[in-house]
Amino acid sequence: MEYRxxxxxxxxxxxxxxxxxALSFAREGARVAVTYSSDDRSAAETEMELRSLTEExxxxxxxxxxxxxxxxxxxxxxxxxxxxDVLINNAGIIRDKLLxxxxxxxxDRVLDVNLKGTYLCSRSVVRLMIGRKFGRIINVTSPSAxxxxxxxxxxxxxxGGIISFTKSLARELARFGVTVNxxxxxxxxxxxxxxxxxxxxxxxLRMIPMGRFGDPGDVAEAVLFLASERARYITGQVLVVDGxxx
Amino acid sequence: MKEVVKNSExxxxxxxxxxxxxxxxxxxxxxxxxxxxxxFREGLGLDSLDALxxxxxxxxxxxxxxxxxxxxxxxxxxxRALANFIxxxxxxxx
Numbered sequence: 001m002e003y004r005x006x007x008x009x010x011x012x013x014x015x016x017x018x019x020x021x022a023l024s025f026a027r028e029g030a031r032v033a034v035t036y037s038s039d040d041r042s043a044a045e046t047e048m049e050l051r052s053l054t055e056e057x058x059x060x061x062x063x064x065x066x067x068x069x070x071x072x073x074x075x076x077x078x079x080x081x082x083x084x085d086v087l088i089n090n091a092g093i094i095r096d097k098l099l100x101x102x103x104x105x106x107x108d109r110v111l112d113v114n115l116k117g118t119y120l121c122s123r124s125v126v127r128l129m130i131g132r133k134f135g136r137i138i139n140v141t142s143p144s145a146x147x148x149x150x151x152x153x154x155x156x157x158x159x160g161g162i163i164s165f166t167k168s169l170a171r172e173l174a175r176f177g178v179t180v181n182x183x184x185x186x187x188x189x190x191x192x193x194x195x196x197x198x199x200x201x202x203x204x205l206r207m208i209p210m211g212r213f214g215d216p217g218d219v220a221e222a223v224l225f226l227a228s229e230r231a232r233y234i235t236g237q238v239l240v241v242d243g244x245x246x
Numbered sequence: 247m248k249e250v251v252k253n254s255e256x257x258x259x260x261x262x263x264x265x266x267x268x269x270x271x272x273x274x275x276x277x278x279x280x281x282x283x284x285x286f287r288e289g290l291g292l293d294s295l296d297a298l299x300x301x302x303x304x305x306x307x308x309x310x311x312x313x314x315x316x317x318x319x320x321x322x323x324x325x326r327a328l329a330n331f332i333x334x335x336x337x338x339x340x
């Protein structure tokens with residue numbers, strides 16, 4: 001088990017992609033801490049599934065866009081585990097609207113959770129990682145950042161910011177044995193894409209050369225790889241997992 | 247560590263050694279460093295990523311956290327400045 005006893009933190013780890021990542025790491029013997037912001041029911045379900053795989057799991061309610069929440073989150077994790085090997089900045093929200101209808105709150109909230117959350121959570125672990133000369137930070141971005149997408153000026157700006165953040169932080173931390181990369185999942189079958197109407201769904205399927213939506217497991221494989229020793233010489237990169245979409 | 251922090255000479259020696267070892271400085275030995283030599287640029291020639299490594303080392307050895315860049319700049323002016331900063335900030339007091 002390549003990840004035995006590795007200490008992995010996944011924000012937004014109780015639903016969708018984050019949940020699949022959490023379960024994948026737990027199956028491989030890692031200790032897993034998952035955070036969530038509001039959905040207590042799915043959090044409890046995920047915790048139960050994680051507990052069936054590992055005793056070393058933590059469930060933490062935290063809004064990643066609020067510094068005091070992030071501070072409390074990391075305090076709790078360190079209280080139990082003393083350090084963190086892998087941080088996956090996965091927590092993200094969408095508020096899709098045409099720019100003319102996109103109000104300031106829609107803009108701020110998406111940027112706060114997606115981009116500021118990535119900054120706050122990364123900042124909370126980098127000192128530890130530098131001190132131990134080891135760490136993996138994996139940020140989740142989106143094809144929307146690479147190609148743009150109508151209705152998503154706020155979301156694509158936040159995800160584009162995450163790519164730039166990834167590249168800059170990778171350069172800051174490279175010499176300390178800490179890698180920083182991003183994964184870019186295409187259209188994946190998760191609660192976030194369930195709301196798509198048939199027309200949009202068909203449109204997407206036509207655009208994806210592999211002719212199917214991704215499975216959360218497809219993305220988890222890429223994340224596990226970036227977190228592994230095998231990816232030790234890879235930093236500042238965006239690994240796109242989209243069936244050829246972009 | 248409290249004994250080291252209390253004694254200026256011991257603290258200077260500790261910090262010189264810590265810098266050389268942490269940054270793996272090959273051409274400089276702890277004894278070569280004057281306590282008033284600037285640590286960065288024209289002095290020892292350290293850069294900002296060296297500073298990042300020293301911030302983490304100071305946190306580890308003294309439990310003193312440098313959160314603010316300006317505080318860090320002042321603390322890293324020289325070994326003497328760094329020693330004074332640690333004496334002021336040392337959690338258990340001296």
